[in-house]
Amino acid sequence: MDIGRLMSIIIGSILINNFILTRFLGCCPFLGVSKDTDSSIGMGLAVIFVMTLASSICWVVERYILMSLGIEYLRTLVFILVIAVLVQMVEAIILKTSPGLYKSLGIYLPLITTNCAVLGVAFLNSDKSYNFIESTIHGFGGGVGFMLALILMSCIRERIQFSKIPKPFAGTPIVFITTGLMAMAFIGFAGLIIQ
């Protein structure tokens, strides 16, 4: 296994192609949950967990079920069902085994089923024809990038609450504009080419 390639995938998915700021995946929960730092850490951890799990399981499903039956065109339908079942199952397991973890992480799980970042990472893995380890690493890196953007945003939003914003910009518009400025900063990482 080529360590350099894995490193380039993980840094690429965290910084260069950040899921929120460059690929626009998962904007809805990003806007909804980034109001305070605590909940954004919980949400970030839940997303990392589900994205890692989903990208490895979707890889297995695609390679050993869809490809062997020759029905790759059904991947949209199969992936969303696999992810929905997975999230519900993980939620049930966490609820039964550790209520403490459920409180800090489990309550964000239902938010994730219809999150495009999770489904998007499965499609990206299959479009780039990554192997099993690369897919898992890509899912993990994507989740970390999501959490990074979420925490940065929540820190900024906690400050925005106390600043004077022109009335029409209050609420959602200023969040979008702030995100745009953050995305501009992240363009700088595009110069980071890893061999």
Place this chain on the structure above:
Amino acid sequence: MTKKEILLQGIIKENPIFKIVLGICSTLAITSSMENGMMMGFAVMFVLLGSNLLISVCRTFIPDKVRIPAFIVIIATFVIVVELIMHAYAESIYKALGIFLPLIVVNCILLGRAEAFASKNTVIDSILDAIGMGIGYFLAIMSISFIRECLGSNQIFGYTIIKGFSPASIFILPPGGFLTIGFLLAFINWLSLRKNNKIVIETPACCNLNDLQKKECKCNE
């Protein structure tokens, strides 16, 4: 509600993008050119029409407990139909839209309308609602991509507007998408502040399964 109100509410009063702020991810990603925006608009309209129609036909015999999975399967089926059609007849657009075409399946507009409207109303009303919402989405996406393409690449549908003008290419890059929609939402807020002194845009924008299962898809928080 009369038929006309159902048709019109999606276009202005409850515009999925500008008023309820739903389905932002794909909207931002594919509005860098008007051609892509137009095709995405048609794709979403088709899926919305198909899923609303089928869900309202099946609404009486889908058991209440499994309705969300059933809705997801119906929506995914129509998304696959659109994917296959685009792959066959418009391959360049299919490549340009990339993963955002299959990602229509998690677009909150579709599940939101299925839950909030099509699962409770008659077939005709659901079709009208789908048409209204589809037109609302289409107009929103076209206006965003018009601004981004004009400013970002000095073109409309690929035709140059002003010769010798060098465009601000930040607008076709990711930050431009966020900035454009931020300023457009602020503009809509400003208009409604002037008119009746209140902010119309709902705070963000997330369809989650908990809300859906509680039968109140307000789609915020």
